[in-house]
Amino acid sequence: MSNRPEETSTDRRAARMRELGFWGDTTISDYFGAAVAKSPERLAVVERRVASANRTALTYADLSDRVDRIASAFMRLGVGPGDVVSIQLPNWWQFIAVHLAAMKIGAVTNPLMPIFRSRELAFMLALAESKVLIAPEEYRGFSYGPMVQELRATIPTLQHAFFVDGTGADGFEALLQGAPAEDLARRVDADAICQILFTSGTTGEPKGVMHTSNTLWGDVRPRVARLGLTGDDVVYMPSPLAHQTGFLVGILMPVLLGTTSVLQDTWNGDRAVEIMRDEAVTFTMASTPFLLDLTEAVERSGTIIPSLRIFVAGGAPIPRSLVRRATRQLGASIVSIWGMTECGASTATDVDDPIEKSSETDGKPNPGAEIRVVDRDNGRVLPPRIEGNLQVRSSGNFVGYLKRPQLNSTNEDGWLDTGDLATIDEAGYVRITGRTKDVIIRGGENVPVVEIEGLLYEHPAIAEIAIVPYPDERLGERGCAFVVLRPNHTLNLAGLVEFLLARKCARNYLPERLEVLEQMPRTPSGKIQKFVLREAAREKAASVS
16 A cells, blocks of 8 residues: 555645644654664563563663564565554563664554454454564464464455564564564654554544644654643553554654553552552553552552652543542543544643542643534534534544545644543633444434443442443433442432432433443553443333333
């Protein structure tokens, strides 16, 4: 494939972003080279494997040597500019090294979640026309080799596969054996596609989101500046590197800062506390469930993380009770953000904002980003505090969907329709109120789903809550509450309704079904898959009608 964008922003957008200083000619290879030259003996990456308790630490000099060897091996295999290298790895150091190697020769990185199997991979690898796949030999009891060999028989472009911890010619170590090529350095266009990342599927339809170096740095650099991060910070990444949060914060951000990225490969809150203490972590970003688990692990153990300064949480609204608990237990600033694979993290609260901002809003725009709320019917920009469709225009906005331009929801002026419903207050802080497909219209009145979920997160029996619509012949739709309970707690619909009424909730907003789950269906990044719950609610309602 060509690594120039198929569906690019207008030249006017590029000129404007460059004029404002959000875009330039810099790629991660430039930042990495500067970090190697400045502090070759500084730790670049620390990999902590939970199952084996192994710790691998590489300095910038160590990592640079491996990157050069991998890039040279790719060149010998015929990988060149625009070719796609797919990486299906947990949070291991090899993920970072492969991306840096691909960037060095102008190849395109395609991150893939380790939980994907043949059904998902057959579609994604074929659409991306992947030339190389890097996967584990084995991870969490699954052997990847047989699956990959079957895929290679059906995907003509997939010429090579290498397995971390494997042996022989297709073991990852084979990529490290040769000497680095003398003509390795290649100038890569910062406007060329460098990443194809498939959306994680909260709507059930994965799309290949294309980013360039400029769109990725257009998100990361303003965030670093706003958070006040420096080379003295140590970045901890438990979110998958194959998700945009992990990719941007676990790979790009530490390289930009010339600091250390601490990787945890399998999520476990108790181990996270140990790792963060051991590595003197100061900053992390993950979805709201990670914040909850970490807070509860600290509460159980009584162990503090004295170095931690900032926890950035997103992917779902942060309940007010959790913000207060986390602030007290972790001793860190809790920052709320909103973002998408298509545009990165476009809004955030400030580190010194009051707790209410993190629990009641999703922040205000980062430098380089603009947001607005428009009427869902006529596209008219709405005044403060009126709910409508959220749109974003940002230096981090993507450049199109791979081979599917008909799905692009960016208008001629560069505004991306996010699919979220929101309100914006007078100070510019946004609050996500739901997804356009998650709206419950009961008897002609919209139910504020996120507000009701926020109230229910304060219920002592509820660990997790998601409210979705189900069809009703008389009212059009009613609400079904899916909950995960805390240990040793019970809950029925009458108790849930009583709790909401005690908090002055309007009766029209009350859920009319309650379903208790052992766990929520989630995307690999931790977001609740409401499309799965909507279907379950519809089927349950139909079965009793």
